[in-house]
Amino acid sequence: MELGLSLGETMADAGRELVLGLGVGGAGGGRREEQVGRRGHQDVAAAMRCGSSPEPTMRLALLPMAPSLGFPWPSESRHLEASTRGFDVNQAPSSGASAWGGAYATADDEQEDAGAAGAAVSSSPNDSGGSFPMDFSAHGERGDAAPCGGGGGGSRGSDEDDGGSARKKLRLSKEQAAFLEESFKEHSTLNPRQKVALAKQLNLRPRQVEVWFQNRRARTKLKQTEVDCEYLKRCCETLTEENQRLQKELAELRALKTVHPFYMHLPATTLSMCPSCERVASNSAPSAPAAAPASAPTTAGGGIGPAAQEHRPSSFAALFSSARSFPPAGQPQTQAPSSS
DNA sequence: AAATCGTTACCCGTTACATCA
DNA sequence: AGTGATGTAACGGGTAACGAT
Numbered sequence: 001m002e003l004g005l006s007l008g009e010t011m012a013d014a015g016r017e018l019v020l021g022l023g024v025g026g027a028g029g030g031r032r033e034e035q036v037g038r039r040g041h042q043d044v045a046a047a048m049r050c051g052s053s054p055e056p057t058m059r060l061a062l063l064p065m066a067p068s069l070g071f072p073w074p075s076e077s078r079h080l081e082a083s084t085r086g087f088d089v090n091q092a093p094s095s096g097a098s099a100w101g102g103a104y105a106t107a108d109d110e111q112e113d114a115g116a117a118g119a120a121v122s123s124s125p126n127d128s129g130g131s132f133p134m135d136f137s138a139h140g141e142r143g144d145a146a147p148c149g150g151g152g153g154g155s156r157g158s159d160e161d162d163g164g165s166a167r168k169k170l171r172l173s174k175e176q177a178a179f180l181e182e183s184f185k186e187h188s189t190l191n192p193r194q195k196v197a198l199a200k201q202l203n204l205r206p207r208q209v210e211v212w213f214q215n216r217r218a219r220t221k222l223k224q225t226e227v228d229c230e231y232l233k234r235c236c237e238t239l240t241e242e243n244q245r246l247q248k249e250l251a252e253l254r255a256l257k258t259v260h261p262f263y264m265h266l267p268a269t270t271l272s273m274c275p276s277c278e279r280v281a282s283n284s285a286p287s288a289p290a291a292a293p294a295s296a297p298t299t300a301g302g303g304i305g306p307a308a309q310e311h312r313p314s315s316f317a318a319l320f321s322s323a324r325s326f327p328p329a330g331q332p333q334t335q336a337p338s339s340s
Numbered sequence: 341a342a343a344t345c346g347t348t349a350c351c352c353g354t355t356a357c358a359t360c361a
Numbered sequence: 362a363g364t365g366a367t368g369t370a371a372c373g374g375g376t377a378a379c380g381a382t
Contacts, residue, residue: 169356169357169358169369169370169371170370170371171357171358171359171369171370172369172370189349189350191349192348192349207371208370208371210349210350211370211371211372212369212370214349214350214351214352214371215369215370215371217350217351218351218352218353219368219369221351
């Protein structure tokens with residue numbers, strides 16, 4: 001079970017997602033685009049996106065003659081930002097891009113996208129000769145890993161490209177990570193076309209983009225869990241304090257009741273304890289209070305039972321009805337954060 | 341209409357590697 | 362230079378949804 005609290009920056013991002021709502025009009029792959037948001041219970045943002053997105057198509061950006069794209073989906077601001085940042089994500093290294101064409105060819109579904117994206121890259125009108133000195137050829141910081149080294153490119157493919165050596169761990173460049181981060185802020189899930197387009201732009205394998213988004217979602221969730229945990233901890237502390245305060249108040253009332261028996265001459269019910277914690281509300285039973293003071297609050301965790309309510313003096317309601325009624329005794333204890 | 345199967349995407353836990361102190 | 366801690370890319374297993382049969 002996942003907490004649905006809206007706390008922290010991550011939820012702000014989620015909110016943004018809801019607003020931005022990116023839809024990938026799927027003429028071709030209706031089901032697969034739909035799958036992006038089908039796990040509504042797990043990714044509300046994605047569900048909202050899927051359900052309400054009026055966006056016609058982002059395939060535009062993938063078509064050969066499509067104008068340059070900052071992100072593979074239609075986000076003017078994003079595009080602008082990318083441009084102003086100097087990102088010319090379409091300036092993929094030619095060698096890498098060509099290698100990508102081959103890599104994509106292994107993935108049946110992504111093949112067409114790869115071709116389209118490749119064309120889009122080459123035809124970018126914003127390709128002003130590399131305004132950004134950025135190399136998305138994905139050699140990491142140290143240039144040791146070449147993710148596009150002819151790897152499988154399959155959705156679940158392993159990196160057994162380099163002669164069966166152990167998996168090489170790519171370290172994404174700062175630019176790549178930042179770009180992925182920006183796209184994640186746009187939406188935390190990708191449909192296949194977005195994935196392929198993003199991979200193309202970053203000169204990564206689609207699988208790498210997919211994994212990055214998965215790991216990123218995991219990090220977000222972990223962070224959110226920590227925030228939620230902190231929040232629940234504070235709630236628990238607050239409730240504990242409140243409980244202690246009420247216990248103290250209850251003890252004072254009981255003491256008052258014993259010290260000033262005059263109260264007992266009042267309509268006995270006036271001072272009747274909450275029926276849920278004391279069964280002595282009737283006139284005939286003056287008090288059994290001292291007997292079970294400590295345990296009393298905890299015994300009525302379930303609330304006021306019918307029998308107890310029968311004992312409820314008429315004046316009790318009058319006495320406590322307005323400002324504050326007795327909370328069901330022991331409630332703070334019984335409502336411990338058991339459920340999450 | 342219901343059952344079964346294959347596909348796909350996702351989450352989760354873990355592993356392996358890179359980096360840093 | 363060696364080492365442990367940390368961050369994270371990558372993997373494998375399990376699951377749910379969907380379409381096809």
